[in-house]
Amino acid sequence: MNIPFLRQILVASSPQLAAISVGGAIGFPSVLLEQLKTNDSSIQLEMELSTWIGSSHGFAGIPSILMPTLMQWKGRKMSYFISCLFIFIGWLLIYFSENVITIIIGECFQGLGNNSLVVATFNSLSEMLDPKFRIIAMSIYINNEALGVSVASIIGRYLHWKTVSIAMSIPITLALIIGFLWPESPSWLAYKGDYVKCEEAFLWLRGSSEDSQKELKELLRAQKEMYIANRKSKVTLKKLGTQITSRDFYMPLFQSFVILCSVYGSGILVVIVYGIDMMQKATKNSSATHFGMIIIFVSIYLGSLVSIFLMKFFKNKTVYMTSGIFAATFMLGASVVTFLQSVSVVSEESLLCLFFIIFFVASTSMGISTTGYCLAAEVMPVKHRGLGGATYIIQVCILHSVILKFSPYLILYMNLWATFMLFSVIEYVCMIYVWKNVPETKGRTLQEIEDFYNHGRFVTRSGEIEEECLARE
Incomplete structure (x- = not known):
């Protein structure tokens, strides 16, 4: 065993x-x-x-x-x-x-x-x-x-x-x-200098195989070197200013924001939280709305399962963009239907909008709702993950609240079709930006991603590039 x-x-x-x-x-x-x-x-x-x-x-x-x-x-x-x-x-x-x-x-x-x-x-x-x-x-x-x-x-x-x-x-x-x-994390115990407890916790978790022993030695060596380096380094305002103004910080930071905007701006959270009222307004059919929302929530889970297989066989950016384009198109379809209902071209009791929203949720769940968060986190180089991680959390929290706080007012004052149209436009704009500017991260090392933001493209780390990177440091 x-x-x-x-x-x-x-x-x-x-x-x-x-x-x-x-x-x-x-x-x-x-x-x-x-x-x-x-x-x-x-x-x-x-x-x-x-x-x-x-x-x-x-x-x-x-x-x-x-x-x-x-x-x-x-x-x-x-x-x-x-x-x-x-x-x-x-x-x-x-x-x-x-x-x-x-x-x-x-x-x-x-x-x-x-x-x-x-x-x-x-x-x-x-x-x-x-x-x-x-x-x-x-x-x-x-x-x-x-x-x-x-x-x-x-x-x-x-x-x-x-x-x-x-x-x-x-x-x-x-x-x-x-x-x-x-147990406590072996990495944290090593970070704190408690190497005996680190070894005990690591062996409890990973066993004493040859590979485990090798990884443990590497962990201890790396943490000891980091401990010495941290004692010599000091955080200053000048260093912080240099970090914030460096291209490999502010560019991935902005791109991370655009990616997260595509997730929240798509309207998926709005459908999850306010879907009952929205569908009731669009269909005037409470029983169809009730059944449709159950299908929507099942689609969220099944879509997330499908996304795992898609990410295994296709590139992250491909899955993300395909999902986003389909989601924006289905949301646009919902907008057109609700507009035609508002001018009495389509019956107020039509279920077309409900079908478009179901397909929208399925499309979103199979890509941008899962790969979006991963892609937004991956584009930030490792050396900026501390400050970058904090800004990532702030972006997620603010976008989450803003979209859910103001969507009911958008529906009330702009009408349902205009709100759907806004979500669709946001998604299309984000997809265009990501397509033209955000790099594919699957199969790329962390150093290659950092080089992309420093040089504007993926590069072969030749001697010239190495010298340039050392000079910058």
């Missing part, structure tokens, strides 16, 4: 369970908004507060930029545990809430926990699992998040929102229990 493998499965299972609760928190606002607007609800909901229910996750997640600092200070295990605890507290507050304000506070805990957990999970998995299992574990995390969105949204059509909150708190509770059984 391969004991180290089973131990790695134990470590990896905790984030996978947590991901279900994270996805549940993303899909839960749609359940709340549907049920709190009914006449028999004990909690009355106004439009202003309803937009905060949909958008509070993003703004609340901004403080998670401190998570990398906490991880370096207290370790990966403690940071992961705190992230899960925030999510659990959020579900608990929502269950016991008697008013909208308490619900929003609970969602703020979830938003902070969700965004912190991504950082803590990916760092922990990358440092504690065997290299051949790391990408698989991270891909499954994204799929389980999509599973959580689908499960919470579907059972919310049949169960009370408090029952849904209890159901979605079960995976994060199990994740917390399993998290207690984790």
Whole structure:
């Protein structure tokens, strides 16, 4: 029996369970908004507060930029545990809430926990699992998040929102229990200079095979060299200014923003959270809307599964752009249909818009909703991942909140067809920019990506290039 493998499965299972609760928190606002607007609800909901229910996750997640600092200070295990605890507290507050304000506070805990957990999970998995299992574990995390969105949204059509909150708190509770059984990350222990405990944790996780012993020696050697280098280096405002104004920082930073704009600006989150109201407005058919939303949430999960296979056989940028173009086209189709309905050319009860939205969600889930986040993170060179990681989190949180906060007002004042048209235009513009400017990252080393931003193209690292890079440093 391969004991180290089973131990790695134990470590990896905790984030996978947590991901279900994270996805549940993303899909839960749609359940709340549907049920709190009914006449028999004990909690009355106004439009202003309803937009905060949909958008509070993003703004609340901004403080998670401190998570990398906490991880370096207290370790990966403690940071992961705190992230899960925030999510659990959020579900608990929502269950016991008697008013909208308490619900929003609970969602703020979830938003902070969700965004912190991504950082803590990916760092922990990358440092504690065997290299051949790391990408698989991270891909499954994204799929389980999509599973959580689908499960919470579907059972919310049949169960009370408090029952849904209890159901979605079960995976994060199990994740917390399993998290207690984790060892600390060997990489962090080595970073702190505790080499004895580092070796013990590494051998517990990875066993004592020849490959494991070799990786352990490399880990210890690299961390000892880094410890010496860190003692000699100092962070100054001049160095920070040089970093911010360097081409290989601000160019990938802007491109990361455009990629994330294509994810959030596509309208996928708006459909997840406000889909019931939108489809009811477009079809005037409550039963068709109910069934259509179930298909939409199933499509989210199935699409994320398909994306894994597509990323294996095709380039990341190809999958991303194909998905984005189809998504923008289907959203444009929904815009045209709703416009024709507004001028009485198409019947108000037509289901055409619903079909276009279903195809839109399927297209989005098979590409930009999964590869978009990966591509946006990959374009940032390793040497800028500290500051770049913080700006990445800020971009995700702000875009998440802004799109969900203002979309109901866009629908109210611009009409549904104009809102769909805006999403489509944003997506097309982003696709054109990415096609012309963003490099393909699959199969490229981190150094090759950095060279692309320094020289405007992928280059062969000849002696001339090496001398230029050394001179720049």
